Amino acid sequence: MPGMQARTRRQxxxxxxxxxxxxxxxxxxxxxxxxxxxxxxSRGGIERIVSELESQGLLTRERVxxxxxxxxxxxxxxxxxxxxxxxxxxxxxxxxxxEPWELHPVILPEFILGYQTPExxxxxxxVDDALERSGINEDxxxxxxxxxxxxxxxxxxxxxxxxxxxxxxYFRTGSDIELRSGSDGDNEDNIRRPADRVEILGVYxxxxxxxx
Numbered sequence: 001m002p003g004m005q006a007r008t009r010r011q012x013x014x015x016x017x018x019x020x021x022x023x024x025x026x027x028x029x030x031x032x033x034x035x036x037x038x039x040x041x042s043r044g045g046i047e048r049i050v051s052e053l054e055s056q057g058l059l060t061r062e063r064v065x066x067x068x069x070x071x072x073x074x075x076x077x078x079x080x081x082x083x084x085x086x087x088x089x090x091x092x093x094x095x096x097x098x099e100p101w102e103l104h105p106v107i108l109p110e111f112i113l114g115y116q117t118p119e120x121x122x123x124x125x126x127v128d129d130a131l132e133r134s135g136i137n138e139d140x141x142x143x144x145x146x147x148x149x150x151x152x153x154x155x156x157x158x159x160x161x162x163x164x165x166x167x168x169x170y171f172r173t174g175s176d177i178e179l180r181s182g183s184d185g186d187n188e189d190n191i192r193r194p195a196d197r198v199e200i201l202g203v204y205x206x207x208x209x210x211x212x
Contacts, residue, residue: 009091013038014049015058016146019119024149085110090122090144090157092165092201099125106141112206120146122202124157126167130181130189131155134169140209142167144202155204161197167204 017037021029031043031050040046053059086105106123113121126140134155136142144157156170158179168179168191177198181189 011049011053014046015053016119018059019117020146084108085113085118087118087121087123087143090124090201092124092157092159093163094127094165116145116205121205122146124167126207127165128189131167133182136167136207137209140207142207143205145205146202148200150200150203157201157204159199159201160191160193166191170200
């Protein structure tokens with residue numbers, strides 16, 4: 001149905017995963033693949049969520065050779081009445097008090113997204129000046145592409161120890177991940193943890209600076 005969005009957080013997560021999987025692999029994930037990604041033993045819950053997304057007009061399922069094929073429907077579900085697009089805030093632990101404007105989606109001109117789709121982009125407010133040398137300051141709004149797999153040197157948003165979220169440059173160091181403010185490994189703003197204590201949420205695409 002035009003103008004609708006996925007109604008629940010889990011529905012949005014499943015839709016984002018399917019869209020990202022198709023973008024990364026060139027083919028559609030199975031119900032079992034989706035279930036494994038979310039740590040579910042049964043694919044029944046995923047089938048129900050996909051069915052709900054289909055009823056909202058966000059997905060289409062077709063039976064091919066005895067198996068369901070999932071197709072993401074191109075739509076203007078995230079288009080704002082103003083002619084822009086609505087970008088949700090990144091769902092991540094934060095240590096700052098949210099501003100009133102952070103309680104509502106960000107409205108952006110559509111051209112800013114380039115080839116990206118709104119479903120793949122989230123907004124995140126920068127919490128420190130660690131990347132000031134890269135032109136990104138505290139309180140800037142960065143646009144993040146949802147993605148788990150990144151290369152060394154990529155600016156990412158990552159959750160550390162399950163309770164703090166940072167914007168840093170990603171580097172893999174043996175079994176550890178180092179989140180750096182620059183290319184060197186000796187800076188007080190750098191964070192180093194075992195890989196299982198760092199969750200990559202997405203990669204930096206661009207940023208917006210609110211008018212002071």
